[in-house]
Amino acid sequence: xxxxxxxxxxxxxxxxxxxxxxxxxxxxxxxxxxxxxxxxxxxxxxxxxxxxxxxxxxxxxxxxxxxxxxxxxxxxxxxxxxxxxxxxxxxxxxxxxxxxxxxxxxxxxxxxxxxxxxxxxxxxxxxxxxxxxxxxxxxxxxxxxxxxxxxxxxxxxxxxxxxxxxxxxxxxxxxxxxxxxxxxxxxxxxxxxxxxxxxxxxxxxxxxxxxxxxxxxxxxxxxxxxxxxxxxxxxxxxxxxxxxxxxxxxxxxxxxxxxxxxxxxxxxxxxxxxxxxxxxxxxxxxxxxxxxxxxxxxxxxxxxxxxxxxxxxxxxxxxxxxxxxxxxxxxxxxxxxxxxxxxxxxxxxxxxxxxxxxxxxxxxxxxxxxxxxxxxxxxxxxxxxxxxxxxxxxxxxxxxxxxxxxxxxxxxxxxxxxxxxxxxxxxxxxxxxxxxxxxxxxxxxxxxxxxxxxxxxxxxxxxxxxxxxxxxxxxxxxxxxxxxxxxxxxxxxxxxxxxxxxxxxxxxxxxxxxxxxxxxxxxxxxxx
Numbered sequence: 001x002x003x004x005x006x007x008x009x010x011x012x013x014x015x016x017x018x019x020x021x022x023x024x025x026x027x028x029x030x031x032x033x034x035x036x037x038x039x040x041x042x043x044x045x046x047x048x049x050x051x052x053x054x055x056x057x058x059x060x061x062x063x064x065x066x067x068x069x070x071x072x073x074x075x076x077x078x079x080x081x082x083x084x085x086x087x088x089x090x091x092x093x094x095x096x097x098x099x100x101x102x103x104x105x106x107x108x109x110x111x112x113x114x115x116x117x118x119x120x121x122x123x124x125x126x127x128x129x130x131x132x133x134x135x136x137x138x139x140x141x142x143x144x145x146x147x148x149x150x151x152x153x154x155x156x157x158x159x160x161x162x163x164x165x166x167x168x169x170x171x172x173x174x175x176x177x178x179x180x181x182x183x184x185x186x187x188x189x190x191x192x193x194x195x196x197x198x199x200x201x202x203x204x205x206x207x208x209x210x211x212x213x214x215x216x217x218x219x220x221x222x223x224x225x226x227x228x229x230x231x232x233x234x235x236x237x238x239x240x241x242x243x244x245x246x247x248x249x250x251x252x253x254x255x256x257x258x259x260x261x262x263x264x265x266x267x268x269x270x271x272x273x274x275x276x277x278x279x280x281x282x283x284x285x286x287x288x289x290x291x292x293x294x295x296x297x298x299x300x301x302x303x304x305x306x307x308x309x310x311x312x313x314x315x316x317x318x319x320x321x322x323x324x325x326x327x328x329x330x331x332x333x334x335x336x337x338x339x340x341x342x343x344x345x346x347x348x349x350x351x352x353x354x355x356x357x358x359x360x361x362x363x364x365x366x367x368x369x370x371x372x373x374x375x376x377x378x379x380x381x382x383x384x385x386x387x388x389x390x391x392x393x394x395x396x397x398x399x400x401x402x403x404x405x406x407x408x409x410x411x412x413x414x415x416x417x418x419x420x421x422x423x424x425x426x427x428x429x430x431x432x433x434x435x436x437x438x439x440x441x442x443x444x445x446x447x448x449x450x451x452x453x454x455x456x457x458x459x460x461x462x463x464x465x466x467x468x469x470x471x472x473x474x475x476x477x478x479x480x481x482x483x484x485x486x487x488x489x490x491x492x493x494x495x496x497x498x499x500x501x502x503x504x505x506x507x508x509x510x511x512x513x514x515x516x517x518x519x520x521x522x523x524x525x526x527x528x
Contacts, residue, residue: 046527050508051222053232053241055252058192058201058223059181062518063247065168067203067221068109069186070211072100072123072164075515079331079431081161085114085169085187095156095470100149106169106210109192110185114169116143121172123151123164129179130166131439133159133467156468159434165516166435189216189523200224214523217510221522223247229381233257236267236503242527243504249517250279250428251500254382255315261503270502271318272513279428279517280322281387283376284450284492286422291374296354298490301374301423302340304347304398310390311496315383319496325429325486327497332433332466334483340493347398356399365399373401377421377450380406384425387495413448424450428498430517437463437482455489 058064074084085106090099106114120141127135137157142150151160174183184192187210190203201223209215224241226232233253235241245252253261262269285292285301292298307321323340326333356365356372364371378388385406392402405421416424427449429436441459443452454460458481465478502511510524 046507048217048219048527049222050218050220050243050522050525050527051224051241052247053226053235053244054223054247055225055227055229055232056247057198057225058195059184059197061249063249063520064201064223065181065184065186066188066519067190067522068184068188068192069168069170069181070106070188071519072119072167072169073161074519075165077515079515081165084165085119086164089161095158095160096153098151098160099144100151102147102149103210104147106187107208108171108185108187109206110171110183112171112185114187115146116149118169118171119149122169123149123167125170125172125175126167126179127163130163131435132163132166133157133434133438134163137468156470158470159432159467162432163435189214190221198225214521216523217526218522229253230257233261233503236261236505237264239505242508243502243511245500245502246504246511246520249500250498251319251383253501253503255318256382256386258318258501258503259316266506268504268506268508270504270511270513272500279430279498280325280327280494281319281496281498282325282426282428282492282494283423284426284453285490286419286424286451287455287489287491288444288446288451289419290422291372292422294354295490296350297372297374300347300350300354300398301395301400302347302490302493303343303350304400305391305394305493305495306342307495308342310387314386314390315496318501319499321496322494325492325494326431326433330431330433332479333431334487336480337483337487340487344398351399359399362401363396363399364401371401372399373403374422375403375405377412377415377424378404378406379412379425380408416448416450417446419446419451421450423492426450426492429494434463434466437466441482451491453486453491455491456485458485 071084072086073081076082085103086100087103088101091097092099100119102114102116102119108114120143123141134153134157137153137155139152139154142152144150169187170181171185174185175181189206189209191206192201193204194202203221203223205216205219207215224235226235229252232241232244236244258269261267285298287293287298307323311317311319311321324334328335351365355367358366360366360371366372376388376391378384388404388406392404395402407415415421427440440449441453442463444454445452462478462482465474469475469478500513500517504511507528509526509528512521512524514521
């Protein structure tokens with residue numbers, strides 16, 4: 001009987017333990033399934049598709065082409081020249097001969113090879129369209145073999161490698177005779193797959209890209225054209241696009257919304273470091289005709305503008321105020337001249353020196369009974385209009401009546417080319433400044449950017465020295481003289497250093513500011 005009781009107790013205990021085991025097994029099974037689902041979700045690959053909100057069409061500027069085409073050389077962070085499609089080089093004959101060794105195994109998106117013949121054509125073809133100086137001095141190009149070129153100049157030409165950073169590698173049958181790309185077959189990291197003018201472009205990663213270190217993680221890139229700046233901001237907020245500001249070499253959103261976006265959940269802001277600030281917001285004067293042929297009037301305007309207050313109150317301290325065309329710390333920058341500064345007393349004295357010695361009831365200076373009125377040709381976007389109104393207020397304080405002509409680009413270009421302005425927004429000075437001097441410093445005529453910066457006949461000789469001398473002392477002296485001539489002439493004025501801003505979803509990483517402002521490098525970008 002006692003044995004039966006013990007047996008029954010043992011059976012009950014075993015049954016209880018089995019029940020606990022079953023429950024534990026069931027519980028463990030449930031946890032495992034949950035964990036597996038979580039692991040599966042975390043391991044699910046996020047589609048690497050990036051959509052950029054762009055101000056302009058993909059094919060309208062060099063930003064878009066930098067995704068599809070490669071350059072012969074590239075700029076590094078310190079603006080030194082590094083290999084691109086040109087892998088290495090040797091300089092001979094005191095800078096009159098360059099031996100270029102090309103990258104091997106490079107193919108265009110249509111399967112054709114990048115050869116020395118293609119490189120020769122590209123260098124000869126693109127020079128005149130890239131604001132390059134070398135075509136003027138080029139003697140000839142010899143193809144030594146499939147991957148080697150010999151470039152000969154009539155005389156020493158020192159900035160050749162730098163200028164190659166603006167030369168794309170293109171096939172002869174993909175361009176026309178006016179500097180336009182007809183068929184977008186490049187050697188670059190992205191392949192153009194679908195394109196609707198002024199609407200959208202779709203690009204796929206070039207899985208066979210020759211520069212293995214720069215193959216993007218992105219599978220696809222969508223270039224969504226949204227011309228209106230406020231519409232682009234709304235597209236980012238709504239999730240229609242992943243990033244804005246990336247596709248332009250200048251700030252393309254109102255400064256007033258940058259802080260707002262910075263405080264918007266799910267959106268991040270990227271601002272440039274000091275070393276990335278290399279272009280300035282610049283206005284040029286019509287010193288060829290009209291009231292601003294008078295140097296004293298130009299001087300008055302330069303010293304009437306309060307750049308510090310402009311950037312602090314109107315632009316939320318995002319750009320850096322400057323009266324320099326190019327920052328002095330950059331290579332060949334204006335290190336020997338005084339920066340244009342806010343000095344209303346000096347501005348008033350300059351007005352008097354110009355003969356405007358009386359002020360009428362409206363606070364405007366007069367000469368021979370005529371009030372001083374000048375016209376500003378401004379872009380038709382929010383920031384440009386805001387800056388124009390600020391300038392108008394500053395100039396009114398010293399006695400100048402500024403009339404703002406804020407118009408769309410086509411009309412702007414037409415008026416600028418005719419010289420129908422007194423002050424015009426102009427293309428920023430860029431670094432290195434030698435390229436800008438060749439482009440806009442060797443002409444005092446009009447173009448779509450207003451008046452050129454050839455302020456003295458000596459400029460041509462000085463630029464020639466900069467381009468051809470191997471004497472460092474002569475080179476530096478030429479730049480000193482160029483800057484003295486520019487600043488003493490008062491051909492225009494800068495207001496602030498342009499601060500490009502990227503705004504993007506928080507799941508986007510790897511964006512950065514390329515030292516060549518019109519180049520987009522997405523090699524490090526990932527979508528999380």
